[in-house]
Amino acid sequence: MSSSPVAPRSVPARASDARPSLTVLSGFWPEAVREVAGTxxxxxxxxxVVRHEIHDDHVRRTVRSGAGVLEDVRVELVHTCVTCTLREDVLPTVARLAAAHPDRDLVVHLPELAEPEMLADAWPESVRVDSYVTVVDGEHVLDALGTDEDLAALGLAGDDERTLAELVVRQIEYADTLVVHGDADGRVRALLHRLAPWAARAGAGELRRHTHRHRxxxxxxxxxxxxxxxxxxxEPAPENDVVSAVFRARRPFHPGRLHDALDEINESxxxxxxxxxxAGQPETVIAWEFxxxxxxxxxxxxxxxxxxxxEWDLASDQRRLAAAMDWDPYYGDRHHHLVFIGLELDAAALHRRLTGCLLTDAELAEGEAGWRRLPDPMAGAFGTP
Structure with a gap:
């Protein structure tokens, strides 16, 4: 067991960047996003303004400026994968426009089924990503987050097994700026704040560029x-019925007890x-996404x-720094960090349920050799560490 990661190396200060600025607009409601782009x-x-509309067998790419439509092109759809299609056309289009017009900024209006994170590592170096903006419909976002139907069942994508809620929540969480379009009551605003507390919020007519919010x-x-x-x-006290509860602990989960409690944990x-x-897989960091x-x-x-x-140098500087700041003599950097967001959620009961899934003192005393002998319904589910 390693002792403690070394401190990270210093990061040089950012230099001024004269490249064209890129604002990325996302959102499941295309009319709302189009209105923001028009503003x-x-x-x-x-x-x-670059926009891609995905149809059954083709993609329509348009490029507009204040002078009107500069391009209106039909691109044959080779992949059913939205991300693959976007990477093959959006990215080279942005690179081409930035090279031809180095003094003009760009706005990319992504299709409604696109998750902005899927393109985050692929933008050409000829542009500077200024901000990821997600536009939500204030009247309908709560319904979208509450549905368990997938995009294929809703007739929105042929074989896309993502649920509508997964798509919308990922668009919201990746944003550094949220724009609420239309009317939104206090419950919706409280929910958006808890889903993406790191994002600035603006009305449809209030969005500004050159914010340098993207990091x-x-x-x-x-x-x-x-x-x-x-x-x-x-924030376990409800605000307009919205509750956000953070669970943190050191000792591992008992694999069997956690597995049996999963449905109850996410019930509300x-x-x-x-x-x-x-406990049975102590080497592995496991992501939780519901x-x-x-x-x-x-x-x-x-x-x-x-x-x-x-091998510590294979981790990012920030990961090593975070581990060093919170290193435990026995557990090292291993810990739980989970966030639960819901309506009328009982945060205290949720905390008790999760705590009940941790190893008891007697189980903990068995050490790692004993932990590995515990019945584990999830054994092998996460690959070989």
Whole structure:
């Protein structure tokens, strides 16, 4: 077991960036997103607004400026994968426009089924991503988050097994700016704050560019806790019925007790996310993601305490710093960090249920050799560490 990760290296200060600025607009409600894009274009007619509409057998790409439509092109749909299609056309289009017009900023209006995180690592170096903006319909977002139907069943995508709630919540959480379109009551506003407390909020006519809100070093949502970033806010007292509860603990979950309690744990939850560890698989960081009635668990790699010291440099500087700041002499960097968000959620009862899934003192005293002998319904589910 490793002792403690070394401190990270210093990061040089950012230099000024004269590249064209890119604003990425996402949202499940295309009319609302289109209105926001139109508002930005009206303020700055020199903007280049790139929009992709995905149809059954083709993609329609349009490029607009304040002078009108500059491009209107039909692109044959080779993949049923939305992300694959976008990578093959959106990215080279942005690179081409930035090269041809280095003095003009860009806005990319993604299709309604696109998750912005899927493109985050692929934008051309010729542009500077300024902000990821998600537009939500204030009157309908709560219904979308509460549904457990997948996109295929809703007739929105042929074989897409993502639920509508998963799509919408991922669009919301990746944003550094949320724009609420239309009327939104106090419950919706409280829910959006708890889903993405790191995001600034603006009305449809209030959005500004050149905010420099995007931070490329910020990790993906499910890895935020490992890197020392906030996963959510602990506000167990209801605000307009909305509750957000953070659960943190050191000792591992008993795999059998946790498995048996999963349905009950998420019974009143709209969204839960984070990471945890199991006694029977002590090397593995396990991601937890629940939305739309579906719980996804997958490996996020290995805990630093489970890898040789020589491999610590393979982790990010921020991951190593976060581990060093919270290192435990016995557990190392292993811990649980989970956030649960719901309506009329009983935070105290949820905490008791999760605590009941932790190893008891007697089970803990058996040590790792004993933990590995515990019945584990999830054995082998996360691959070989």
């Amino acid at each position: 930005l274009l009206a303020r700055d007619p020199a903007l280049l 490329p070093e910020t990790p993906a949502v499910l890895a935020r806790g490992l890197e020392g970033f906030a996963l959510g806010v602990h 939850v709209l969204r839960s996310r984070g990471h945890f560890w199991l 939305a739309g009635g579906s719980l996804g668990l997958r490996s996020l790699g290995r805990w630093l305490t489970a890898v040789p010291d020589a």
